[in-house]
Amino acid sequence: MPNISTSAPDGLQTRHPRDWVKILSSYREPNAQRSWFELAVTLGPFVLLWVLAWWSLGVSYWLTFALSSLNAAFLLRLFAIQHDCGHGSFFKNRSVGDWLGRVIGVLTLTPYDVWRRTHAIHHGASGNLGKRGIGDVQTLTVEEYRALKPLNRLLYRLYRNPIVLFGLGPGYLFLLEYRLPIGLMAQARYWVSAMTTNAAILIALLVVFLTGGLMPILLIFLPTTLLAATAGVWLFYVQHQFETTHWASRDDWQLQEAALKGSSHYVLPPVLQWVTANIGIHHVHHLYSPIPFYRLPEVLRDHTELADTNRMTIRQSLSCAKLHLWDEKSHRLLSFAQAQACPR
Numbered sequence: 555m556p557n558i559s560t561s562a563p564d565g566l567q568t569r570h571p572r573d574w575v576k577i578l579s580s581y582r583e584p585n586a587q588r589s590w591f592e593l594a595v596t597l598g599p600f601v602l603l604w605v606l607a608w609w610s611l612g613v614s615y616w617l618t619f620a621l622s623s624l625n626a627a628f629l630l631r632l633f634a635i636q637h638d639c640g641h642g643s644f645f646k647n648r649s650v651g652d653w654l655g656r657v658i659g660v661l662t663l664t665p666y667d668v669w670r671r672t673h674a675i676h677h678g679a680s681g682n683l684g685k686r687g688i689g690d691v692q693t694l695t696v697e698e699y700r701a702l703k704p705l706n707r708l709l710y711r712l713y714r715n716p717i718v719l720f721g722l723g724p725g726y727l728f729l730l731e732y733r734l735p736i737g738l739m740a741q742a743r744y745w746v747s748a749m750t751t752n753a754a755i756l757i758a759l760l761v762v763f764l765t766g767g768l769m770p771i772l773l774i775f776l777p778t779t780l781l782a783a784t785a786g787v788w789l790f791y792v793q794h795q796f797e798t799t800h801w802a803s804r805d806d807w808q809l810q811e812a813a814l815k816g817s818s819h820y821v822l823p824p825v826l827q828w829v830t831a832n833i834g835i836h837h838v839h840h841l842y843s844p845i846p847f848y849r850l851p852e853v854l855r856d857h858t859e860l861a862d863t864n865r866m867t868i869r870q871s872l873s874c875a876k877l878h879l880w881d882e883k884s885h886r887l888l889s890f891a892q893a894q895a896c897p898r
Contacts, residue, residue, distance in 0.1 A: 571810035571841070578842035581849045582643065588848055589644050593635060600628035607774045608766060618773045626781035627829045633662045633786055634831030634847060640670040641843045660754040663728045663779060667747035668735045677843055680794065681812030684804030688737045691791055695880045696893045711890065714878045719791065724783035792871045793818055793836040797887050801880050813840035819864045820871065837864050
């Protein structure tokens with residue numbers, strides 16, 4: 555089975571993961587002009603393609619669908635900017651970043667304050683077997699899976715099936731699940747975040763419907779949203795769900811070690827790297843999340859040992875969709891077939 559590089563460059567052999575925090579802190583300073591530029595070259599084309607797609611409804615539905623599909627790339631990039639706002643890395647002024655994140659959250663169908671909190675939980679517990687359940691892809695150990703009743707095994711296998719994870723899952727997540735503050739239901743502030751975002755989305759869709767009818771929703775809004783959501787779910791999946799990822803019990807888990815060993819370096823072609831706002835440099839992002847996305851390549855240029863860590867190409871990443879269970883004995887993510895062959 556193809557796998558990412560597991561060799562440890564010299565710098566990583568001698569430097570403890572915690573040491574990287576001080577090193578990477580020098581890259582945390584955002585540049586206001588650069589941040590506004592990145593927003594402009596993302597939001598501008600997004601709005602323009604929406605206008606062109608709407609105009610093309612009178613020319614060809616296929617052209618409309620093509621323009622909407624292209625626009626999914628800019629919606630995905632807007633989500634990446636919202637992601638940086640959530641980490642406080644896009645602007646020095648946290649309030650400006652938060653309000654920008656809330657506005658973008660209407661376009662991405664993501665209640666910003668809810669997502670920011672669940673994503674913070676993900677960063678604070680990624681790779682911790684004792685703190686699974688919020689902001690991550692559900693992952694069972696081999697022994698946990700074996701202990702399940704037959705029906706629950708079937709449900710888990712269905713959940714981990716690529717058709718569900720990357721086909722049905724993205725639509726369910728962004729169109730339905732994000733309408734409620736799942737995981738934070740007891741706190742009023744997150745209900746406010748979810749409901750105000752829902753209201754803004756409904757108002758926007760109502761304006762679209764009253765202005766252009768149903769077709770702009772069916773041929774522009776839905777294709778753009780669902781394609782961007784699918785790409786986003788895939789990226790999130792391969793960032794942590796690879797064969798040599800890192801999971802540890804609560805007592806053995808260390809934040810920086812989990813960040814470095816449990817996050818991939820997804821090597822993408824330049825165009826896709828731009829569209830995804832360098833999120834493939836995920837091991838660096840998890841090591842020090844306040845770094846603006848546009849400064850992540852600087853880190854790799856200055857520290858080649860990080861550039862060579864956990865590298866995974868698109869071709870190699872495809873095999874990750876077959877991996878479903880964490881084996882605590884071999885410290886590998888396994889397929890169901892591989893897990894079945896493991897000694898009990």
